Amino acid sequence: MSSEKIYDIAIIGAGIVGLATAYQLSKKRGLRVLILETEKEIADHQTGNNSGVIHSGLYYKPGSLKAQNCVNGRNAMYIFCENNEIAHERCGKLVVATTAAEKKMLSVLEQRGHKNGLNGLKMLSAEQMREYEPHVRGVAALHVPETGIVDYKDVARAMSWHIRNRGFDLLTETRFIGLQEEKSGALVLETNNGEYRAANIINCAGLYSDRVARACGLHPGVRIIPFRGEYYELKPEREKLINNLIYPVPNPRFPFLGVHFTRMIHGGVEAGPNAVLAFKREGYHKNDFELKDTLEIFVYPGFWVLALKYGLYGLGEFYRSFSKKAFVSALRKLVPEIEAADVKPAGAGVRAQALGPGGKLIDDFYFVDAPRQIHVLNAPSPAATASLSIGATIAEKALEQFSF
Ligand SMILES: Cc1cc2nc3c(=O)[nH]c(=O)nc-3n(C[C@H](O)[C@H](O)[C@H](O)COP(=O)(O)OP(=O)(O)OC[C@H]3O[C@@H](n4cnc5c(N)ncnc54)[C@H](O)[C@@H]3O)c2cc1C
Incomplete structure (x- = not known):
């Protein structure tokens, strides 16, 4: 299938960032927008x-x-969920310190939370924290009442409903491959499913965003490194050990939050995710391997700087990936009653983490602009929470930069 129609904007990728961008753009009347999804x-x-x-x-x-x-x-997400009758809960969470050193870091987090405008933060003693979570152990905890749970697939479905309803075209099974420019000035998007024309493009391709940028003639300046996050789930009879969400104090030297307990909105309690280097961009299983993806990691100088910096931590995560005992021992620091027999393997997700050539993990959201192009090259957690705000930022940028 191809189309002669010239869209004002084509968005590559129908994850929550691409969809939220389209949703925000759909508030402007008369725009012709196409979304492509592999x-x-x-x-x-x-x-x-x-x-x-x-x-x-x-x-x-x-x-x-x-x-x-x-x-x-987050505020926009709660409102969107309410307006669209999406199941969600503002259930709050505990961040638990298990040592005196972690307790100090908890105070730093509390101050950071105040600076970021959070409401209702409460430092709890060991006794007080057990009023929220009777099975948790630690020396202190921070209660964060504004945290909540939702299924982001439900959110994405609602966004896509609005987008289609407002006349945007969303094509699935359509993978963007390359970009050409016609004499008329229109950009031609080559896909596995024919050619599409647009005046401008926005790249929201997640795990493939650096490759899409390169296919658009850009040097993205970062490489996407896939980090798999594996989960276990609590057996139903042990779910009563967890009321809501229990997190460790994150180690500030490392970029991920550490394995935690999460009650899911549709039922069940998950434990995880860890963070293991994946040898395939969409490598959801331990043995997944793709030569091209692996070579791209290993020939990138930044990877070796990163490997030297996080060597032991990385090995620890690999160990936890293959050893249930090691994974459970990390969980037992928070809830000592958990036994290996209480959990069974669940699914996994793969994070798209941008890495700079000097070995720096890009911490913040990262956008790169080019004439008639906007590329989202780093949208890791909390980008699902933040999607409506990121989408509004990109939509604003696009309307200005693309002169609408
Ligand atoms: C394990 C894990 C746990 C997380 N937990 C949380 C959490 O609790 N809360 C939170 O806020 N965030 C969380 N995050 C982060 C959050 O999920 C992501 O930041 C967010 O989903 C990113 O959305 P995205 O649209 O950029 O990427 P994606 O959802 O990956 O979407 C990108 C889309 O682009 C498509 N695509 C790629 N290449 C092409 C192409 N060439 N042509 C067409 N389409 C293409 C892909 O198929 C995909 O659908 C977590 C992430 C992981 C991995």
């Missing part, structure tokens, strides 16, 4: 395989795009 279903990758947490904005550096968009996006 998979048969929308939100099949990061958006559909995450922890389902509506993050509060506690962790992020004040003033960063993550902090601003998480707080604004």
Whole structure:
């Protein structure tokens, strides 16, 4: 299938960032927008395989795009869920310190939370925390009441309903391959499913966003490194050990939050995710391997700087990936009653993490502009929470930059 129609904007990728961008653009009347998605279903990758947490904005550096968009996006997400009758709960979470050193870091987090505009943060003693979570152990905890849970696939479906309803075209099973420019000035998007024309493009391709940028003639300046996050789930008879969400104090030297307990909106309690280097961009299973993806990691100089920096941590995560005992021992630090027999393997998600050539993991959301192009090259957690705010930022940028 091809189309002679010239769209004002083509968005590549129907994960929550691409969909939220389209949703925000759809508020402007008369725009012709096309969304291309490789998979048969929308939100099949990061958006559909995450922890389902509506993050509060506690962790992020004040003033960063993550902090601003998480707080604004979280509020917008609660309103969107209410307006669209999407199951969600503002259930709150505990961040639990298990040592005196972690307790100090908890105070730093609390201050950060205040700077980011969070409401209702409460420092709890060991006794007080057990009023919220009777089975948790630690020396202190921070209660974060604004955290919630949702299924982001439900959110993505609602966004796509609005987008289609307002006349935008969303094509699944249509993978963007390359970009040409016609004499008329129109951009021609080559796909596995024919050619499409647009005046401008927005790249929201998640795990493939750097490759899509390269296919558009850009040097993205970063490489996407896939980190798999594996989950276990609690057996139904042990779910009573967890009321809501229980997180460890994150180690500030490492980029991920550490394995935690999450009650899911449609039932069940998950434990995880860890963070293991994946040898395939969409490598959801331990043995998944793709030569091209692996070579791209290993020939990238930044990867070796990263490997030296996080060597032991990375090995620990690999160990936890293959050893249930090691995984459970990380969980037992928070809830000592958990036994290996209480959990069984669940699914996994793969994070698209941008890495700079100097080995720096890009912490904040990261956009690169080119004439008639906007590329989203880093949208890791909390981008699902923040999606409506990120989408509004990109839509605003697009309307200005593309002169609409
Ligand atoms: C394990 C895990 C846990 C997480 N937990 C949370 C959480 O609890 N809360 C939170 O806020 N965030 C969480 N996140 C982060 C969040 O899920 C992501 O930040 C967010 O989903 C990113 O959305 P996206 O649209 O950029 O990417 P994706 O959802 O990956 O979407 C990108 C889309 O682009 C499509 N695509 C790629 N290449 C092409 C192409 N060439 N042509 C057409 N389409 C293409 C893909 O098929 C995909 O559908 C988590 C992430 C992971 C992996």
